[in-house]
Amino acid sequence: MLYSTDRILTTHAGSLPRPPDVRDMVAARANGAPYDAAMYEERLRSAVAEVVRRQVDCGIDCVNDGELSKTNFTDYVRWRIAGYEQRPSSGERRLSITARDQRRFPGYFEANPRRWSLGPPTMPVCVEALRYVGQADLARDLANFRAALAGFSVAAAFLPANTPGTIEHWMLNEYYKDDEAFVFAIADVMHEEYQAIVDAGFLLQIDDPDLPDGWNCLPDITLPEYRRYAAMRVEALNHALRGIPKEKVRLHVCWGSHHGPHHDDIPLQDIVDLIFRVNAGSFSIEASNPCHEHEWRVFETVKLPEGATLIPGVVGHCTDFIEHSDLVAERLVRYANLVGRENVLAGTDCGLGTRVGHPSVCWAKFEAMAEGARRASRVLWGRG
Amino acid sequence: MQTNVDHIATSHVGSLPRPDGLLAAYHALEAGEPLKEQVFRQTLRDAVAAVVRRQHDIGIDIPGDGEFGKPMGQRVQYGSWWRYSWQRLGGLQINDTPGAYDTAPRRSAPGAIVLTTFADRRDRSRFAEAYADPDSGITTGPRPPAPVCVGPITYTGHDAVQADIANFKAAMQAAGVTQGFMSAVAPGSASRIGNTYYKTVEELLYACADAMREEYKAIVEAGLDLQIDDPAIAENWDMVNPEPSVEDYRTFAMQRVAALNHAIRGLPPERIRFHLCWGSWHGPHMTDIPMRDIVGVMLAIDAGAYSFEAGNVRHEHEWKVWQDVKLPGGKLILPGVVSHATNVVEHPELVAERVLRFARVVGRERVIASTDCGLGGRVHPQIAWAKLEALVQGAALASKDLWR
Numbered sequence: 181m182l183y184s185t186d187r188i189l190t191t192h193a194g195s196l197p198r199p200p201d202v203r204d205m206v207a208a209r210a211n212g213a214p215y216d217a218a219m220y221e222e223r224l225r226s227a228v229a230e231v232v233r234r235q236v237d238c239g240i241d242c243v244n245d246g247e248l249s250k251t252n253f254t255d256y257v258r259w260r261i262a263g264y265e266q267r268p269s270s271g272e273r274r275l276s277i278t279a280r281d282q283r284r285f286p287g288y289f290e291a292n293p294r295r296w297s298l299g300p301p302t303m304p305v306c307v308e309a310l311r312y313v314g315q316a317d318l319a320r321d322l323a324n325f326r327a328a329l330a331g332f333s334v335a336a337a338f339l340p341a342n343t344p345g346t347i348e349h350w351m352l353n354e355y356y357k358d359d360e361a362f363v364f365a366i367a368d369v370m371h372e373e374y375q376a377i378v379d380a381g382f383l384l385q386i387d388d389p390d391l392p393d394g395w396n397c398l399p400d401i402t403l404p405e406y407r408r409y410a411a412m413r414v415e416a417l418n419h420a421l422r423g424i425p426k427e428k429v430r431l432h433v434c435w436g437s438h439h440g441p442h443h444d445d446i447p448l449q450d451i452v453d454l455i456f457r458v459n460a461g462s463f464s465i466e467a468s469n470p471c472h473e474h475e476w477r478v479f480e481t482v483k484l485p486e487g488a489t490l491i492p493g494v495v496g497h498c499t500d501f502i503e504h505s506d507l508v509a510e511r512l513v514r515y516a517n518l519v520g521r522e523n524v525l526a527g528t529d530c531g532l533g534t535r536v537g538h539p540s541v542c543w544a545k546f547e548a549m550a551e552g553a554r555r556a557s558r559v560l561w562g563r564g
Numbered sequence: 565m566q567t568n569v570d571h572i573a574t575s576h577v578g579s580l581p582r583p584d585g586l587l588a589a590y591h592a593l594e595a596g597e598p599l600k601e602q603v604f605r606q607t608l609r610d611a612v613a614a615v616v617r618r619q620h621d622i623g624i625d626i627p628g629d630g631e632f633g634k635p636m637g638q639r640v641q642y643g644s645w646w647r648y649s650w651q652r653l654g655g656l657q658i659n660d661t662p663g664a665y666d667t668a669p670r671r672s673a674p675g676a677i678v679l680t681t682f683a684d685r686r687d688r689s690r691f692a693e694a695y696a697d698p699d700s701g702i703t704t705g706p707r708p709p710a711p712v713c714v715g716p717i718t719y720t721g722h723d724a725v726q727a728d729i730a731n732f733k734a735a736m737q738a739a740g741v742t743q744g745f746m747s748a749v750a751p752g753s754a755s756r757i758g759n760t761y762y763k764t765v766e767e768l769l770y771a772c773a774d775a776m777r778e779e780y781k782a783i784v785e786a787g788l789d790l791q792i793d794d795p796a797i798a799e800n801w802d803m804v805n806p807e808p809s810v811e812d813y814r815t816f817a818m819q820r821v822a823a824l825n826h827a828i829r830g831l832p833p834e835r836i837r838f839h840l841c842w843g844s845w846h847g848p849h850m851t852d853i854p855m856r857d858i859v860g861v862m863l864a865i866d867a868g869a870y871s872f873e874a875g876n877v878r879h880e881h882e883w884k885v886w887q888d889v890k891l892p893g894g895k896l897i898l899p900g901v902v903s904h905a906t907n908v909v910e911h912p913e914l915v916a917e918r919v920l921r922f923a924r925v926v927g928r929e930r931v932i933a934s935t936d937c938g939l940g941g942r943v944h945p946q947i948a949w950a951k952l953e954a955l956v957q958g959a960a961l962a963s964k965d966l967w968r
Contacts, residue, residue: 284946284950285944285946285947285950286946287944287945287946288907288944288946288947291639291944292944439701439906439907439908440907440908441907441908441909441946441947441950442908442909443909443950468877469906469908470875470902470903470906470908470909470910470911470914471908471909471910471911471914472911473911473914474911474913474914474917477913495877496877498906498907498908499846499876499877499905499906500694500700500701500702500846500847500848501846501847501848501849501876501877501878501905502848502849502850502877502878503877503878504877504878504879504880504881506881506884507877507878507880507881510881537694537697537699537700537701537702537846538691538693538694538697538700538702540691540693540694540848541691541694541700541848544691544848544850
């Protein structure tokens, strides 16, 4: 279990900027377009090595592989599970994380089609028992990351994996008898990936935006209904995590990383108990954007689960302004005063990779975060 | 401007989203398309009436005219707050002389500060690829050709400012509003244009001061609060390359302050609010000068209230500056508690938290909740209004706490 024993450690939520050539090859591979497979494997290996070095250079203590092999944090699952077929879709997303905002801000979304995007032309439909087929891709990710870490002494290394509830956003079900059976079937499949990541010696980061942003996807739902919806998906996630020690697991939740207004995001207060129901040892939350920054006060009354750590976002993707390190320090000190300095790690609201305006903005935010963590540590450990 | 009696007053920095009809009218004018003067005037008058009413309806205590009289022909537009002066100053010409973007970079030396080009700003240099990338989101909209000063600067905007005043006052009266503000560009920011006429930058600066004084007087004499927009006081720091010493920069900035004070001499400070900002574009802003280094310069301006950015991640921590800096007696501050820097709408509880921090340091009577910069042209109209509503709700939450 990773604690900030003598200073505030730094980490981030996952996605990092892709080098353009890697991005293009990953896209070609995903779209079934021609690409040079040997060159892809070689370049992916070197790019992961570069991105690990870059994180270390920026002062990140707990690093990952930048998700470089993935089209995105959830879509990658399409190549790792079988039991579905692609069918033409209506062009609408089944569950859209901007559904609630779109009601109040239709003009904004019409003016910014790039920022919400229609659904893809085809959608996966589950038509038979799901099974995990991503062994080769996963093994390659594990090997690339392990090789990239050689020669570096990092506090910890993590790899992300997606959750049943989020996969359910974009896969339709015609095979299982109901939503619950379907979500638990996804859980059974994803268990294999989770277990392999932990077996390889890495921390497992569970990316579960669904837990908060399901609220945005279901604009008509009431809070009690939503809590039932979310509770069942938490159970499914815990089913997928069965047998994995919680200190090997960190949960990342976010409210959907689109650059829209986020006016009606569900308050942390309304779901924090559900979040802590997940069998994880560490919890990563958005805390640095203006819709959620004030929620540090939730921890005035809510206690972290015994032995758990909190990773508040202290820099974020919602603005290309670089957070001032004094602001980062102020945010960290606030959390440390409430949950204990050793239980706080500095993190990002969401993966910065493809969400800020430019790679240089991502790295500058990392450096600002690392410097802010040093400043907070000086305050918290009384070193001048 | 009055001190708060029983609640935190609310205002904003000026620019508000132009309705589509007004954008289209300005766009037509820019394109040289024929437009009936009478039709344009009516469009503008109606738009100002509606925007003042809307501010009043959502609970903005001190509304503005949205800067609707300052031309803006595109929904995304960051520059109308100063470009309008090109149409109100004589002695300018758009010719083949390279403008403020296109000339060769100029280098400063210790004790000898000169502004370099907009293109050579230090943030822009450090993040050159990000600024150059059309998909990065840093883009600030179209950039019209900039004028060059080729003759004596004179004020030619008398009719234009009187039209703005008439529109605004009629709108205020119709909405039942008694206090309103109108913005005008400061000499330091107006003088950042090419110059082939004046021998020195200082001469140009004071010529702008004398000319703009006409506009300042007109606004104050009309019974409106005057807001002086002068990002150049803070933003020039990024436009001095290489980075100067703080001492040198303060000396340089104080010349702009002296010119501004010359321009507003004799006008009642309690009717003037000064707006400081670090440039409203969506870039990284790594090279913004810290508030601590510039606050003394700002307070040397003969205004009764000071508006500044405090709602974005580069400047939010600077509320602490006011723990050490004494706000002179009788003066007010208008910190930005919602911002153009992100589309995410500030939660009212965050707004309240920000207001409370300032109120506890300088006193609840002396804080007007405001925005970082004008929201019009910088975020989508629907988002701009949602942010203003959050501002009002947050100020009310803070008031409840401060006057319970």
